Amino acid sequence: MIEREELSPALRAEITRDLGQLHDARRRRLGLFSLLGLGITLGFGFAMGLAAPPGWPFFTSLVVFAVAGVALAAFAFGLRLPARRRLWPILAGGLGLGLLATALSIREGGAPIDFLHGGTCLGTGLGVAAVLILLGLALGRRVLRRHAPTGFLLGAGAGLLGVLPLHVACVHSAADHLMVWHGLVPIMGGVFGALAWTLLAPRPR
Secondary structure, three states, rough: OOOOOOOHHHHHHHHHHHHHHHHHHHHHHHHHHHHHHHHHEEEEEEHHHHOOOHHHHHHHHHHHHHHHHHHHHHHHHHHOOOOHHHHHHHHEEEHHHHHHHHEEEEEEEEEEEOHHHHHHHHHHHHHHHHHHHHHHHHHOOOOOOOOOOOHHHHHHHHHHHHHHHHHHHHHOOHHOOOHHHHHHHHHHHHHHHHHHHHHOOOOOO
């Protein structure tokens, strides 16, 4: 029977130091991603024009989108390291918060599906999300998690942030428009993020 060799104190100290440096790098890169991401999304939204009436549902949903998006990005950056089997429920919870925030934005009942305006919102949200995905991959190139649905986490988080400019500037508040066209942004953002991670993630040497 082969006994497992104990690590020497020097090797333990070196591993601990390396892990500490990695954690610090992840925290700095996530902070930069969060600041730039929120600045880009809110700046873009207010540049498009404020359409949603201010009030507690409006501001609450803004906070929920921002917190949920940054939280999913934090898991992609590896700031919290739950077991992989727990990451999918976390991802589902983040998307659920996004749907809750979207529901808070509903101010009128259903209306006929409008593919022109709906497609414009979806395209705008996904365009913003794509910029944030590329930003996240660039900032986190050497520190993003390896053994996790990293691309989907980052893409869904970017998609939740990408809903922010729509939430600020979109003039439509019908339930079907918000839940379908705005709600698809983080889901499709997750798919785009997974694809981008597969194509652009640095390969281990």
